[in-house]
Amino acid sequence: MPARAVSESSAPAGAGLPAPPWKARRKAPAARQPLSAEAVIETALRLVDKDGLDALSMRRVAQELGTGPASLYAYFANKEELLEQLLDRVIGEIPPPVAPAPARQGDWAAVVKRSCWDSRAVFLAHRDLVKVARANIPTGPNSLRYTEAMLAVLRGAGIPDRIAAWGMDQMSLVIVADAVESAIHVSHGRQTEADAEPYLAQVREYYGSLPADRFPNLVAMAPAMTEGSGDERFAFAIDLMVDGLARFARPGATAGAPVVLESGVDGVDGGGA
Amino acid sequence: MPARAVSESSAPAGAGLPAPPWKARRKAPAARQPLSAEAVIETALRLVDKDGLDALSMRRVAQELGTGPASLYAYFANKEELLEQLLDRVIGEIPPPVAPAPARQGDWAAVVKRSCWDSRAVFLAHRDLVKVARANIPTGPNSLRYTEAMLAVLRGAGIPDRIAAWGMDQMSLVIVADAVESAIHVSHGRQTEADAEPYLAQVREYYGSLPADRFPNLVAMAPAMTEGSGDERFAFAIDLMVDGLARFARPGATAGAPVVLESGVDGVDGGGA
């Protein structure tokens, strides 16, 4: 039975060592480093960043490592597990937020927002990989570390546990969705915002050309629909989210700050502003 | 060159006709209806709902229709286009929101929330399909119809165009993400909330068993992290979103209701409560 390295996300022990050359292998003389989960992950990540997620196949990774696809299954049960660990490896690049000192606890929202921007930066650096970030409850070591840090900030701000948990979910959802959208643009050949402009202009023109009697709002809003840079839209989403969460913070809540939500499928009447 | 039916989403002309039996085909005597984009979509949707999105292959659809995979490419350029039209077909099941009468314009938030719940219900009925709903700008006829209706409500409430556009994006993002999460649960064999409980208990136990010195908040919040039914979490997310948007509505805004956002990568200081 293979090893199935658990990989406590610490530095790999003997990762960069060259293969001992005095006893050359018979069949595969190239003989990279003897293969390890870390080496596979690093190679796979390089491929994803270079050629995109769709171009990542077990064969391709194996070939890059100078071996066959079957070898990878000693370290990963299947492709999905490889992708999961790949994602966690990337999450490890995000600097966890540090809770503000008790004296300046009012700054927590700024800390949270900054961390969202930090996450965004890392995800955009590995755009395509983020497509695998489904709504799974994260359990990788790096995800845990980040979640712990973020929860510390939210709880420190006096946000009830349940709200903090759900709020974290929502924030990561927004961050991931933003990165995925960007990845889609890139995979359509629109690398920068300038590259995307012709496409957006096309969409704008299409909206504007719709029959005005059936689509009066879309026609009127054609410019607004495609307006705003990625940064602006992200800022809007994050502010909406975090400012909303702020209503639940204990010390300086604006109004009644309801902790238990009342609105359900039916009772949506009393919810609004 | 094939037809590439544009399919203005109206009822198909001669869809359900049986093949004329007096001149039986030589090779394929079964001879279903002569094939049409609608028939393909309907068949594909049935397969997705029955066996999941991953089980949907062009071969499988073709086989179900009694033909070969090549035949489908007369109606759809590729699988992606089929999936897009499939998604639009499902979006067509969502009842578009109706803007409240001018006299009761304060009810707009309730209308929006109810429409979110309606969308959720439809997406949950076709759980797996929703996985294809990437952050694309929707251009299918049914998507357009729904978007138009929702924009009408938001604009009627006095929400600025730009905010309305971005807000719609965020809402559909939340709705889709919720459905995708549910789909993932189902694809792991956890159909109902009762089925998911053992899994959640496992996650809860795992969080609780982490080293308390390095993960104090996760350990303490182990129950909170897995708490709440799907309905509750969805209600939280939607309320957070819509109530946040309500701050931008012109007539009865709570506070200063800033229309232009100020917070960016750096200037996040003044944002919070």
Place this chain on the structure above:
DNA sequence: GGCGTTTTCGAACACTGTTCGTCTGTCACG
């Protein structure tokens, strides 16, 4: 040196989306 265990991986399986070129049923035209 020889043996048993662990790790590696070539070859194959059962699929996938997509294309090519042939076949065929239908229909307008002479």
Place this chain on the structure above:
DNA sequence: CGTGACAGACGAACAGTGTTCGAAAACGCC
């Protein structure tokens, strides 16, 4: 009524995929 043209249907094949099996190699140990 015969015939040619043509649009649509589709069998077969291509190049790829994730994954498995079992044989081969490498290693540690007596």
